[in-house]
Amino acid sequence: MTPDEPLIPCSEAVERLWEYLDRTLSAEDQARVEQHLAFCRRCCGELEFARELRAFLATAAADEIPPDVRERLQGFVRELGG
Numbered sequence: 001m002t003p004d005e006p007l008i009p010c011s012e013a014v015e016r017l018w019e020y021l022d023r024t025l026s027a028e029d030q031a032r033v034e035q036h037l038a039f040c041r042r043c044c045g046e047l048e049f050a051r052e053l054r055a056f057l058a059t060a061a062a063d064e065i066p067p068d069v070r071e072r073l074q075g076f077v078r079e080l081g082g
């Protein structure tokens, strides 16, 4: 990765948030996501949300997600679709 390489777009960063949290990305992709998060406030918010949701899912069945959280997740997914 060169210093001149442009940041990845938000769509790509958000798409990789879960893998980033799971640390299943390659070191290079991990660095790209980190680089994006360092500059993008919006995706930092998404990262916090994904982290919270992931912690929640670790302790509860998916069908027990409260409606407000489910709605937020659906909005999140819709946004990804553009």
Ligand SMILES: [Zn+2]
Pocket (backbone or CB within 6 Å): 009, 010, 011, 013, 036, 040, 041, 042, 043, 044
């Ligand atoms: Zn972003």
